[in-house]
Amino acid sequence: MLFGDFELDLQEQALRRSGEAVKIPGKIYQAMVVLIESPGDLVTRDQIRSRLWPRDVDLNYDANVNTTVNKLRQVLGDTSDGANFIQTIPRRGYSFVAPVRYADAPAAKANVEKKTEPMGSRVFVEIAEVLRSERARIWFTASVVTWVTAAILFAGMLLWHAHQGQSSVKSPAQIIDKGVADAR
Numbered sequence: 001m002l003f004g005d006f007e008l009d010l011q012e013q014a015l016r017r018s019g020e021a022v023k024i025p026g027k028i029y030q031a032m033v034v035l036i037e038s039p040g041d042l043v044t045r046d047q048i049r050s051r052l053w054p055r056d057v058d059l060n061y062d063a064n065v066n067t068t069v070n071k072l073r074q075v076l077g078d079t080s081d082g083a084n085f086i087q088t089i090p091r092r093g094y095s096f097v098a099p100v101r102y103a104d105a106p107a108a109k110a111n112v113e114k115k116t117e118p119m120g121s122r123v124f125v126e127i128a129e130v131l132r133s134e135r136a137r138i139w140f141t142a143s144v145v146t147w148v149t150a151a152i153l154f155a156g157m158l159l160w161h162a163h164q165g166q167s168s169v170k171s172p173a174q175i176i177d178k179g180v181a182d183a184r
Contacts (some may be wrong), residue, residue, distance in 0.1 A: 001036060002101040004084065006076070008036065015075075026076050028054055031068045032076075035096040036084060044093040068095055 001008040013029060014021040024032070035043050035045045045065050053064065069086060076085045085098045123170045 002103055003036070003039075003096075003098040004076075007103065008032070023073075027068050028072050028075060030102050031065075035072075035094060036100060036151060036174045039098070039100040042089055042093050042095055047093070 001010070005018050005020075006022075008014075009016070010033070014026050015029070015032070030052050031048055034048050048065050049067070052068065069088075073083075073086055078085050083097060085096060087095045087097045089095055
């Protein structure tokens, strides 16, 4: 991932600025990953907290989130004059505001991957890229729930209709018994 003068390598968990390695401690790196996964979207303080610290740890989460994001700003060179990378959304959270580009793999490596990678997995990779934002994940989840609910209702309607159809059709024995009862 590329933003500003920086390159973030998620596989190596490394940050480089203009090709030079930047030292970034673990929690600060994790906070950067949480923010950069949803560029331009609101990332709540609770989302950062839940990714960096488990709930059972007895910490002052607000102070830790503030400190971690401020240290990340220092690493990235953000100043109080202007937020080039991280914007504070008061009482809600933060947004990674710098444009993010995805680095292309070397051509030789990409050709090898295309030959060995099945078509279906590329579709899943493309879907994963689309679902990086919080808003997209919410809409995707809502649509899946809607389709599953519709499928369950449709199956229930078919079962109910089949059951109603069976109970309205009488066997010949029932018709004869009713005819005998009516004749008496």
